[in-house]
Structure formats: structure tokens, C-alpha cells
Amino acid sequence: MKIGVIGGGQLGRMLALAGTPLGQQFAFLDPAPDACAQALGEHIRADYSDRDHLRQLADEADVVTFEFESVPAETVAFLSQFVPVFPNAESLRIARDRWFEKSMFQDLGIPTPEFADIQSQDNLDAAVKRIGLPAVMKTRTLGYDGKGQKVLRHAEDVQGAFAELGNVPCILEGFVPFTGEVSLIAVRGRDGETAFYPLVHNTHEQGILRLSIASTDHSLQGLAEDYASRVLKQLDYVGVLAFEFFEIDGGLKANEIAPRVHNSGHWTIEGAECSQFENHLRAIAGLPLGSTAKLGESAMLNFIGEVPAVDKVTAISDCHLHHYGKAFKSGRKVGHATLRCADAATLKARISDVQRLIQP
Amino acid sequence: MKIGVIGGGQLGRMLALAGTPLGQQFAFLDPAPDACAQALGEHIRADYSDRDHLRQLADEADVVTFEFESVPAETVAFLSQFVPVFPNAESLRIARDRWFEKSMFQDLGIPTPEFADIQSQDNLDAAVKRIGLPAVMKTRTLGYDGKGQKVLRHAEDVQGAFAELGNVPCILEGFVPFTGEVSLIAVRGRDGETAFYPLVHNTHEQGILRLSIASTDHSLQGLAEDYASRVLKQLDYVGVLAFEFFEIDGGLKANEIAPRVHNSGHWTIEGAECSQFENHLRAIAGLPLGSTAKLGESAMLNFIGEVPAVDKVTAISDCHLHHYGKAFKSGRKVGHATLRCADAATLKARISDVQRLIQP
Numbered sequence: 001m002k003i004g005v006i007g008g009g010q011l012g013r014m015l016a017l018a019g020t021p022l023g024q025q026f027a028f029l030d031p032a033p034d035a036c037a038q039a040l041g042e043h044i045r046a047d048y049s050d051r052d053h054l055r056q057l058a059d060e061a062d063v064v065t066f067e068f069e070s071v072p073a074e075t076v077a078f079l080s081q082f083v084p085v086f087p088n089a090e091s092l093r094i095a096r097d098r099w100f101e102k103s104m105f106q107d108l109g110i111p112t113p114e115f116a117d118i119q120s121q122d123n124l125d126a127a128v129k130r131i132g133l134p135a136v137m138k139t140r141t142l143g144y145d146g147k148g149q150k151v152l153r154h155a156e157d158v159q160g161a162f163a164e165l166g167n168v169p170c171i172l173e174g175f176v177p178f179t180g181e182v183s184l185i186a187v188r189g190r191d192g193e194t195a196f197y198p199l200v201h202n203t204h205e206q207g208i209l210r211l212s213i214a215s216t217d218h219s220l221q222g223l224a225e226d227y228a229s230r231v232l233k234q235l236d237y238v239g240v241l242a243f244e245f246f247e248i249d250g251g252l253k254a255n256e257i258a259p260r261v262h263n264s265g266h267w268t269i270e271g272a273e274c275s276q277f278e279n280h281l282r283a284i285a286g287l288p289l290g291s292t293a294k295l296g297e298s299a300m301l302n303f304i305g306e307v308p309a310v311d312k313v314t315a316i317s318d319c320h321l322h323h324y325g326k327a328f329k330s331g332r333k334v335g336h337a338t339l340r341c342a343d344a345a346t347l348k349a350r351i352s353d354v355q356r357l358i359q360p
Numbered sequence: 361m362k363i364g365v366i367g368g369g370q371l372g373r374m375l376a377l378a379g380t381p382l383g384q385q386f387a388f389l390d391p392a393p394d395a396c397a398q399a400l401g402e403h404i405r406a407d408y409s410d411r412d413h414l415r416q417l418a419d420e421a422d423v424v425t426f427e428f429e430s431v432p433a434e435t436v437a438f439l440s441q442f443v444p445v446f447p448n449a450e451s452l453r454i455a456r457d458r459w460f461e462k463s464m465f466q467d468l469g470i471p472t473p474e475f476a477d478i479q480s481q482d483n484l485d486a487a488v489k490r491i492g493l494p495a496v497m498k499t500r501t502l503g504y505d506g507k508g509q510k511v512l513r514h515a516e517d518v519q520g521a522f523a524e525l526g527n528v529p530c531i532l533e534g535f536v537p538f539t540g541e542v543s544l545i546a547v548r549g550r551d552g553e554t555a556f557y558p559l560v561h562n563t564h565e566q567g568i569l570r571l572s573i574a575s576t577d578h579s580l581q582g583l584a585e586d587y588a589s590r591v592l593k594q595l596d597y598v599g600v601l602a603f604e605f606f607e608i609d610g611g612l613k614a615n616e617i618a619p620r621v622h623n624s625g626h627w628t629i630e631g632a633e634c635s636q637f638e639n640h641l642r643a644i645a646g647l648p649l650g651s652t653a654k655l656g657e658s659a660m661l662n663f664i665g666e667v668p669a670v671d672k673v674t675a676i677s678d679c680h681l682h683h684y685g686k687a688f689k690s691g692r693k694v695g696h697a698t699l700r701c702a703d704a705a706t707l708k709a710r711i712s713d714v715q716r717l718i719q720p
Contacts, residue, residue: 017377020399023670023683023695039380040400273678273700288675295655310383315648318633323383335383340633 001285002027004061004083006075008035008043010324010333011067011261014269016040018277024285029057036325048075058082063284065239069096069259070142086190086238086284087259094235095259098140098171105254108230112254113246114174121162127172128158134175137161139168147207176253178246182220183212185265186228187240187279190286194232195279196225197272197292200264202244208331211351212264212300214271216344220245220252231257240265240280263302263333270320270338271298296340297347301354303335308357313337316353318346361645362387364421364443366435368395368403370684370693371427371621374629376400378637384645389417396685408435418442423644425599429456429619430502446550446598446644447619454595455619458500458531465614468590472614473606474534481522487532488518494535497521499528507567536613538606542580543572545625546588547600547639550646554592555639556585557632557652560624562604568691571711572624573659574631576704580605580612591617600625600640623662623693630680630698631658656700657707661714663695668717673697676713678706 001024005012008030016026016037026041035043042060046053049072057064057079064085066076069092076089094100098115105112116127118137128135133155139148150165152158152172162170181204185197199218203211215221228243242262245252265276274282274290282289306328307313313321320338328334337354341347361384365372368390376386376397386401395403402420406413409432417424417439424445426436429452436449454460458475465472476487478497488495493515499508510525512518512532522530541564545557559578563571575581588603602622605612625636634642634650642649666688667673673681680698688694697714701707 013380017380020373020377020685021680021682022674023667023681023685025399025685039385282674287671290674291677307383311647314382314642314650317651320381321383322381325380325383325385 001025001062002060003281003284004029004057004064005037005041006030006048006064006066006071007068008032008037009067010036010326012037013040013324014266014277014322015065015067015261015281018269018275019281022278022281022285022287024281027057027060029053034327039325048072051078054078055082065260065280065284066092067260071096084284087241088236088238091235091237091241091259095257096141098138098256099169101256102171102173102254104231104234108227108234110227110230110254111251113176116172118162118170118172121160124158124162124170124172128152131172131174133158136173136175137165137170138173139165139170141169149207176246176248178248178253180247181255182215182218182224182245182247182252183262183264184224184228184243184245185240185262185268185276185292186225186232186243187276187283187289187292188232188237189283189289190238193289194229195289195292196221196228197265197268197276198294199224200267202264208302208304208333209263210302210304212267213347213351214267214294214298216294216297219250220247223252227252227254239283240276263336264300266322266336267298267300267338268292269322270340271295271300296342297344298341299339299347299351301337301339301351301358302333303337303358304333305330306359307335312357313354316350318350319354361385361422362420363641363644364389364417364424365397365401366408366417366424366426366431367428368392368397369427370396370686372397373400373684374626374637374682375425375427375621375641378629378635379641382638382641382645382647384641387417387420389413394687399685408432411438414438415442425620425640425644426452427620431456444644447601448596448598451595451597451601451619455617456501458498458616459529461616462531462533462614464591464594468587468594470587470590470614471611473536476532478522478530478532481520484518484522484530484532488512491532491534493518496533496535497525497530498533499525499530501529509567536606536608538608538613540607541615542575542578542584542605542607542612543622543624544584544588544603544605545600545622545628545636545652546585546592546603547636547643547649547652548592548597549643549649550598553649554589555649555652556581556588557625557628557636558654559584560627562624568664568693569623569662570664571659571661572627573707573711574627574654574657576654576657579610580607583612587612587614599643600636623696624660626682626696627658627660627698628652629682630700631655631660656702657704658701659699659707659711661697661699661711661718662693663697663718664693665690666719667695672717673714676710678710679714
């Protein structure tokens with residue numbers, strides 16, 4: 001079976017590493033000459049709206065998926081005429097737009113921060129009056145890793161903020177005094193079978209994920225699974241979906257979903273019986289889902305900007321290096337390390353070992 | 361770092377799957393147009409004695425290794441002028457010739473079955489007189505998976521046996537009434553650091569490995585490590601070495617070594633903290649070795665001739681499919697399954713589950 005992937009970055013690369021042992025082949029459509037997934041499959045170097053090359057991908061592939069949610073809607077619509085595309089176009093349409101996303105949460109009875117649609121500075125001023133400060137203003141689409149957003153703390157932050165974010169549709173979200181950020185990696189098969197990994201505690205810095213720690217018997221696991229199940233069913237979703245929540249007052253408020261394998265699920269490569277990457281491929285290929293059970297205690301640390309010396313990373317016990325083969329560049333995710341340990345105390349010590357290698 | 365590999369079969373493929381996350385790139389020199397490792401690296405399609413392409417491989421690679429031991433000695437000698445080759449030429453010279461191999465065991469005080477060098481039918485007749493029947497006659501070089509050998513049970517089997525095996529140098533080995541076959545996967549780094557995986561119980565049929573089960577606290581582990589250490593040191597070995605033994609009377613008799621990653625070590629991909637493939641690459645790249653500790657109870661079953669339906673294999677709990685992407689052909693190793701279970705009873709049940717999928 002040949003899997004077509006829109007995008008050829010590290011997520012595509014890790015999909016191929018997981019799918020090759022299943023006998024799958026891969027083709028990546030990506031305009032970047034140095035797309036790092038090309039080491040593991042065919043690289044169709046073309047723009048995401050290049051219909052000739054999209055048609056080539058559709059002809060070659062048995063099923064198509066994508067590794068980022070800002071794929072143009074027309075791309076998915078075009079591909080869907082010729083080949084099954086998972087997750088489906090509706091899932092992408094919702095997940096790529098913060099307004100649609102939050103409105104869906106509300107419709108499904110899933111708590112979220114207060115939010116408002118912002119189409120103008122006037123809209124913003126009115127929304128700030130209703131929701132109050134501090135608040136976070138985000139572009140409805142195309143934001144990631146803290147890009148395309150602004151925290152509004154004081155009245156002067158609000159002035160001109162709509163222009164500052166580019167005069168594009170935005171959303172204003174009420175500030176949530178959260179005690180933690182958690183994510184749930186969920187997967188749903190073509191036949192509707194679902195599975196969930198243990199909740200992950202995430203730590204961000206400057207809007208970029210730094211550290212994910214898989215939880216054990218988290219008290220909110222059942223609640224998170226309930227919320228995710230509503231979304232999966234609503235969207236008739238197929239594949240891996242990541243659901244990010246704020247933890248607050250012993251409950252959860254939905255932050256956002258990502259219709260794809262997710263950075264906070266990278267620990268599953270070594271830390272779970274079957275990884276998020278293999279489970280995404282199993283789901284879209286119509287295979288039975290694999291076990292989401294955790295092996296030992298596990299965490300993931302991102303390497304941002306550069307990967308520390310390979311001999312130093314590999315010298316750490318219980319540590320598994322994932323080098324993406326990308327050029328090093330400030331702020332860019334270029335690798336990660338998974339830790340899988342016998343117990344939580346060891347895990348804590350190993351996290352410190354890896355953190356010592358990461359330049360501050 | 362770029363790794364050059366002589367041979368582009370499933371061992372090369374699994375090396376690349378292990379090395380890509382370390383940031384390594386791969387080039388495979390293999391004359392076969394459909395060499396299955398090419399999905400994961402550059403394919404230099406050329407004969408193993410083609411000096412122009414060997415030179416190309418040497419120029420591109422930072423270090424060269426191989427996935428089979430019958431590489432011509434001249435190939436290794438030629439490459440070694442331009443690039444480090446691990447394991448070294450002497451290790452290959454010994455391991456590819458059963459006479460040199462068994463003589464080395466004898467020199468190092470490692471028990472082996474009785475053996476004799478056979479250069480003619482007269483040699484054979486004399487050796488049979490000394491060693492007795494039953495005995496096994498094997499070509500000194502190029503045998504694998506039960507090929508190039510003949511069991512001699514009666515006097516009439518001996519007549520003309522030298523011609524039958526092609527009038528090539530052979531070895532006669534006394535029959536060993538073994539109670540089991542075990543193998544030790546060992547690894548030695550460039551700096552002399554060594555590590556050993558738990559002994560593996562192997563079951564062969566028609567000369568081909570079918571089932572490997574990783575042992576727990578095997579009483580002969582220490583003895584096997586002692587024997588392997590002697591060989592590693594003698595050869596100044598770098599990389600993974602597989603050492604096959606007959607288990608007999610509570611002791612071990614050396615059968616053979618393979619100077620490479622080995623089929624009986626495939627379970628380590630999921631069953632050990634760091635796989636034999638990653639450890640081979642760590643060793644030849646001069647990186648610290650990874651932990652050889654076992655995770656749970658683990659076994660490996662080969663798929664010979666064909667891989668069962670993927671949806672059936674993936675439906676088995678604790679089961680990890682490794683499809684080599686090779687054309688199906690009777691007697692050919694085309695995939696394997698690794699099982700990793702919480703306890704031995706579960707492992708036993710899962711082995712039966714997989715065996716039910718394998719056509720008899």
C-alpha cells in the first residue's frame with residue numbers, strides 16, 4: 001500500500017519510519033527542496049496547489065493524509081475526487097480555523113475559554129469589553145508554535161492589535177488561569193474503533209512545546225476521552241487527532257485540536273506499545289488499531305534550533321534520539337529525545353540529564 | 361554521518377530504520393534492481409567487485425559496513441584503503457570460512473563439535489573414520505540457511521559426497537546430540553566497550569530459523585559472554601557479532617559466528633532497550649553503546665515465502681510486524697513478527713496466535 005502525504009517534514013518522516021515495517025511505501029508532496037522526509041520515500045517537489053502534481057500523488061497513492069492542518073481546503077477537495085483522504089475535508093476545515101473549532105466545542109458541550117470572532121478593530125474593542133483582560137488574540141488560521149498571536153494585558157495592548165496581526169480574521173480568547181496543559185492523543189479507525197493514549201502533561205516556552213510527560217492514571221483521563229469522543233464522532237474522523245486542554249479547577253477547558261500526529265505524542269514511539277505514527281497509518285489504511293498502553297514512565301524533550309552532540313545524547317541511559325535531518329535554525333524543531341524509564345524518579349533524573357545538554 | 365552498506369536486503373533496511381533517527385544517511389551497494397533497502401537510502405546498483413562503484417561508495421560514506429559475510433575479501437581490502445570498514449577484514453576472513461572459524465574457536469579454548477578440513481573425497485573418507493557418523497558436511501564458504509550442507513548418516517551417504525557439494529573445500533563436523541540451539545548477540549564499540557543481549561533460544565526447520573525466544577536469566581549467559589568476549593578481542597571486532605551455540609550437557613559448543621546483525625536478534629527492535637541494529641550503528645560510528653536490557657518477554661517469528669495478511673498480523677496483541685517489502689518466493693525470508701509481552705504465559709499464547717497465520 002502506498003501512502004501519499006501532503007508535507008514532507010519530520011511528521012512525514014516519522015510516519016514513514018513507522019509505516020515501512022508494515023510494508024507501506026510513501027510519497028511526500030512538499031515544495032521544499034530539502035524536505036526531510038525524502039530520505040524515506042518519493043519526493044514530489046511541488047506547491048500544495050499544483051494540480052498536476054496533486055493528480056500524480058492521487059494516482060500513485062492508495063490513501064492520502066497530511067502532516068499539517070493549513071493545507072488549502074481546495075487541495076483536499078481536489079484530491080478527494082481521486083483517492084481517499086484521511087482525516088476528511090470537514091475535519092481539516094474545522095481544525096484549521098480557531099473560530100470553527102471553538103464553535104464546535106461549544107456545540108458539543110465541551111467547555112472552552114470564552115471566545116469571540118474578530119473581523120475588525122471594532123469587533124476587538126467590543127469583545128475585550130465583554131471578555132475582559134488579560135486575553136489572547138490569535139489569527140483564526142495559520143498560527144502555530146506561538147506565531148500569529150498576541151497576549152493583551154492592558155488597554156494599550158488592544159489599540160491597533162487587529163492591524164498588528166495583519167488585518168486578518170482573528171479570535172479573542174479569555175485568559176484561563178490554568179494549572180497545567182495536557183493533551184490527549186486519540187485515534188479512530190475507518191470502522192469507528194477508537195483508542196486513546198494516556199494524557200500528556202505539556203510545558204511550553206515562548207509558545208513552543210519543550211517537554212511532554214506521559215501521565216499514569218490521570219484523574220481527568222475519562223473526561224478527556226469523553227470530550228475527544230464527541231469530536232471524533234462529530235467529524236466522522238479517521239486517523240490520529242491531538243486534543244489540547246487547559247487543566248483548571250480539577251476540570252478541563254478545550255484549547256485546540258490538531259487533525260494529525262502531534263508533537264506531544266512523539267513519546268509514543270518508544271513509550272507506548274504502538275506509536276501514534278503507526279496507529280495513524282493503521283487507521284487510514286483500514287487496519288486494526290494497535291495498543292495505546294504505556295511502557296514504563298515516559299517523556300519527550302524537543303530539540304529547538306539544534307540537536308546536541310549525538311554522542312552526548314546517546315550516552316544518556318533510557319534515552320532515544322530522534323534527529324530530523326533538518327538544517328539547524330533558531331526556533332526550529334530539529335529533533336527530540338524520548339525517555340522511557342522504569343519509574344518516575346528515574347525519569348525525573350533523566351529529564352535533567354537531557355535538559356543539561358540543551359542550550360538555554 | 362553517512363553509512364555505506366554492502367548489500368541492500370532486509371538487514372540493510374532495518375539498519376537504516378534504526379539509524380535514520382540518529383541523523384545518519386545510508387547508501388547501499390547491491391546489484392539487485394529490487395534491493396529492498398533502497399526505500400531508505402541511495403541505491404548504488406553495482407556488482408560487489410565493481411571498483412568504480414565501490415570507490416563511489418567509499419567517497420560518499422564516512423564508514424562502511426556489510427549485511428552479509430560472503431562479501432569478497434578483495435572488496436573489503438579495496439574499500440579499506442579509502443574509508444573505515446567495520447567489522448574489519450580479518451573478522452570477515454575468519455567468519456566466512458568454517459575452517460578458519462572453527463580453528464579460531466579451538467585456538468581460543470572454546471569447545472566446538474569435532475571437525476576436519478575436507479579438500480577431497482579421500483580427506484572425507486579419512487575424516488569419517490576419525491569422527492564417525494552421523495556427521496554434517498558443509499562447504500567452507502557461502503553456505504547459509506541450510507544451503508551448502510549435507511547430513512551423512514550412513515556409509516552410502518559418504519560415497520561421492522565431496523562431488524555432490526561441488527568439489528569445493530568443505531568441513532566435516534561431528535554430530536552433536538544437542539538439547540537446544542542458542543545464540544548470543546554481542547556488540548563491541550570502537551573503544552573496546554562490549555555489551556551482550558540475553559541468550560536467545562532458536563528453532564530451525566529445514567535449516568531456516570523459524571522462532572527465536574529471548575531468555576531470562578539463562579544459566580549459560582555468563583559462559584556464552586566469556587566465549588564471545590574471547591572472539592571479539594581476538595578479532596579486534598567492531599559492530600554486532602552473532603554467536604550460535606549448541607546447548608549440550610549443561611554446556612555450550614560453538615557452532616558459528618556471523619559478523620553482522622543477525623536474524624536471531626530481530627526481536628531486539630521492540631524487545632530490548634536499544635536494538636541490535638542501532639547498537640551496530642552506534643558501534644561503527646564511534647558512539648556509546650545502548651542498553652541491551654530486555655523489555656518484558658520477547659520472541660520473533662520469521663515469515664518465510666510470504667507475509668500473512670497485514671490486517672491479521674496487526675490484529676494480534678503485542679505483535680509488531682516487520683514486512684521487508686520483498687517479492688514473495690518460496691523459502692525466502694520476507695518478514696518477521698516481534699512479540700513483546702508482560703509475561704511468559706502470554707508470550708506462549710501469542711506465539712501460537714502468530715503460528716496459526718503461518719501456512720505450514
